[in-house]
Amino acid sequence: KRKLKQFVRDPRCEIRVDFDFASTIAACANSPRNGQAGTWILPPMQAAYTAMHHAGMAHSVEVWEENQLVGGLYCTAIGQAVFGESMFARQSDASKIALAALVAFCQQSGIVQIDCQQNTRHLASLGAAEVPRTDFCRAVAAASALPALKWDFHKGVLRALL
Numbered sequence: 001k002r003k004l005k006q007f008v009r010d011p012r013c014e015i016r017v018d019f020d021f022a023s024t025i026a027a028c029a030n031s032p033r034n035g036q037a038g039t040w041i042l043p044p045m046q047a048a049y050t051a052m053h054h055a056g057m058a059h060s061v062e063v064w065e066e067n068q069l070v071g072g073l074y075c076t077a078i079g080q081a082v083f084g085e086s087m088f089a090r091q092s093d094a095s096k097i098a099l100a101a102l103v104a105f106c107q108q109s110g111i112v113q114i115d116c117q118q119n120t121r122h123l124a125s126l127g128a129a130e131v132p133r134t135d136f137c138r139a140v141a142a143a144s145a146l147p148a149l150k151w152d153f154h155k156g157v158l159r160a161l162l
Helices: 002-009 021-030 043-054 094-109 121-125 133-144 155-161
Strands: 013-017 058-065 068-078 081-089
Touching: 002 094, 002 155, 013 094, 013 155, 021 043, 021 058, 021 068, 021 081, 043 058, 043 068, 058 094, 068 094, 081 094, 081 133, 094 155
Parallel strands: none
Antiparallel strands: 013 058, 058 068, 068 081
16 A cells, blocks of 8 residues: 555656557566466467457556556456456566556446456465356356446546555
8 A cells, every 4th residue: 555655646657558558468478477487478469469459358557657667467358357467567566556556447447356367475465366166257257248348547546445
């Protein structure tokens, strides 16, 4: 919360949604990860997600400081079912701020579940929890049948998390 408060108060910092999807997915692909020798986000995957982005089904949540992209994530959305794909940080806690922005946007929009795909200590520390497969499938089916949202974000949305 301390970091979020600093971010919200700093006029040099902003969240941008879908501003630079290509740079966001490229940064995710090129971010080294502990315990991993490479990435699954190869050029054909980047092209597929970019096509989904152009179709309105993939989105980037970007953390900018002084007009520099310092962190972010990309996700897919089918109707109102949201699936986190990957995140990166060039600056400490920037990916956490991007995730917090996604959570705030989802809360404001009435989305009750974000699929994080991996059960990691990092995500658990931010409040993620596993759900039984049947509950997950039921929630995805219901959310994906809803109309897609307009992916619009303003910094004030983060205040709801503070």
